[in-house]
Amino acid sequence: MRWLKTAFSDTLHLFYPHVCTGCGSDLLQEDHLLCLRCLTNLPHTNFARHINNPIEKIFWGRIPVAAAHSEFYFAKESLIQHLIHQLKYKGNQEIAVYLGELMGRSLLESSRFNKIDYLVPLPLYPDKERKRGYNQAAVICQGMSAIMNVPVLSDKVIRQRFTETQTKKHRSERWENVAGSFILKDKQKLQGTNVLLVDDVITTGATLEACGHSIIEAVDVKLSVAILATATK
Ligand SMILES: [Zn+2]
Numbered sequence: 001m002r003w004l005k006t007a008f009s010d011t012l013h014l015f016y017p018h019v020c021t022g023c024g025s026d027l028l029q030e031d032h033l034l035c036l037r038c039l040t041n042l043p044h045t046n047f048a049r050h051i052n053n054p055i056e057k058i059f060w061g062r063i064p065v066a067a068a069h070s071e072f073y074f075a076k077e078s079l080i081q082h083l084i085h086q087l088k089y090k091g092n093q094e095i096a097v098y099l100g101e102l103m104g105r106s107l108l109e110s111s112r113f114n115k116i117d118y119l120v121p122l123p124l125y126p127d128k129e130r131k132r133g134y135n136q137a138a139v140i141c142q143g144m145s146a147i148m149n150v151p152v153l154s155d156k157v158i159r160q161r162f163t164e165t166q167t168k169k170h171r172s173e174r175w176e177n178v179a180g181s182f183i184l185k186d187k188q189k190l191q192g193t194n195v196l197l198v199d200d201v202i203t204t205g206a207t208l209e210a211c212g213h214s215i216i217e218a219v220d221v222k223l224s225v226a227i228l229a230t231a232t233k
Contacts (some may be wrong), residue, residue, distance in 0.1 A: 021086060021095050022079050033098050042074040042102070043080060044147020045230070048110035052064055055230060058205040061213045065185050066194070066222045067112040070230035071103040080229055084200060091132075093139045096200075097155045099228055107196075107226060115195040116224065119145055123159040123182070137199050140228055144198065156186045157214055182214035190218035202227040215216060 022038030045051040087096035121137035
């Protein structure tokens, strides 16, 4: 029967080309989404195990963060930029789950992230999520959840747009607008827990900080942050 299986798989290959999401080359049967070359070329940071790593420094003086991590370095025209573009703008949720799994493994190996109770994906504005069809941070969380065995909470923190009068506010109050746009719906649920806030890319950290502020409204909550990729070296 083995030949039949192989023949079936070859036929399937003809209709659904099994190619690497990173470089487009043919994949071997045992490869999943990325070829071995792309997989080994992924720029892991190893930040998870390091206290005071560059991601944690971003939040210093802004919001108390127990531990923070970014799985990859983000460089322009790089493999990781291509993959994040795929998961963000090309509807490729499979690669989001896959990269989430890789991040979940790194976090599992670090003792600093082994007491997490909930994964919270940074919410998108509802109209943006409707347009895209999914929240990429939530899909990354799916992959992490499968590896870490930690549940995802995606409906407890919501994001909303401000009214026109509110957006006409003075420029110095713009950050306040970002801050106010996240609302924690269920303070009881998060009380006394370790929450890991998850997003795809970190730039200034302002959005994560704003979202984090809504999470720490819960009593005795410990906030940690995990990002797929960072431009910070
Ligand atoms: Zn490849």
